[in-house]
Amino acid sequence: MKQESADQSTPPPSLSPAPSAQPSREDGDPQALWIFGYGSLVWKPDFAYSDSRVGFVRGYSRRFWQGDTFHRGSDKMPGRVVTLLEDREGCTWGVAYQVRGEQVGEALKYLNVREAVLGGYDTKEVTFYPQDAPDQPLTALAYVATPQNPGYLGPAPEEVIATQILACRGFSGHNLEYLLRLADFMQLCGPQAQDEHLEAIVDAVGTLLPCSYLPEQPLALI
Numbered sequence: 001m002k003q004e005s006a007d008q009s010t011p012p013p014s015l016s017p018a019p020s021a022q023p024s025r026e027d028g029d030p031q032a033l034w035i036f037g038y039g040s041l042v043w044k045p046d047f048a049y050s051d052s053r054v055g056f057v058r059g060y061s062r063r064f065w066q067g068d069t070f071h072r073g074s075d076k077m078p079g080r081v082v083t084l085l086e087d088r089e090g091c092t093w094g095v096a097y098q099v100r101g102e103q104v105g106e107a108l109k110y111l112n113v114r115e116a117v118l119g120g121y122d123t124k125e126v127t128f129y130p131q132d133a134p135d136q137p138l139t140a141l142a143y144v145a146t147p148q149n150p151g152y153l154g155p156a157p158e159e160v161i162a163t164q165i166l167a168c169r170g171f172s173g174h175n176l177e178y179l180l181r182l183a184d185f186m187q188l189c190g191p192q193a194q195d196e197h198l199e200a201i202v203d204a205v206g207t208l209l210p211c212s213y214l215p216e217q218p219l220a221l222i
């Protein structure tokens, strides 16, 4: 699933902040960039940033349809991680991180390895709506695994996805941790943030692990 690393140390021209899409910046930093996270980036960005906002993107649904043979799985037992599926009715909650100045190149260089080279993700421009100011949308960069990438697994019944998640681990930890940290984030976002696909997989995990207790309250993992 490894991809040739493209030179992604500078943002695509289309992401040069358009004045209408970006709040005014005190220092007029032309290199400021927003990066939208909706999977592990939600709890583990692992790059320096200047600001972060909880919010959502419209027109996409989150799905555990990307295979992962490095972070949460292996070549023999690929784990499942999330990608975005274009869906006119879809809405996906996550976190947008603002990187500025030298942070931009450092973040893009790091994410190119973590997401593109190791994860099979491509970059895509999305419109992000901050939870606290949905009338002031931001242009952001998202990492999306398309069906054309070699690690793409595609749709499967949530029970099958849960079974796969329970059986896999990789260099970043168990696939179940990935699922539960994302579920925790969604619980913290509040009742307006729903993700039926994620909830169905967590429920299926609870059914498959009758001995385990999945608390109603967030696990406070993040």
Ligand SMILES: N[C@@H](CCC(=O)N[C@@H](CS)C(=O)NCC(=O)O)C(=O)O
Pocket: 036, 037, 038, 039, 040, 041, 042, 044, 067, 068, 071, 072, 081, 082, 083, 114, 115, 118, 119, 121, 142, 143, 144, 172, 178
């Ligand atoms: N691009 C999505 C998904 C990112 C994601 O989960 N990528 C995997 C790569 S396959 C990763 O970084 N995993 C690190 C981990 O599982 O701790 C996001 O914005 O969060």
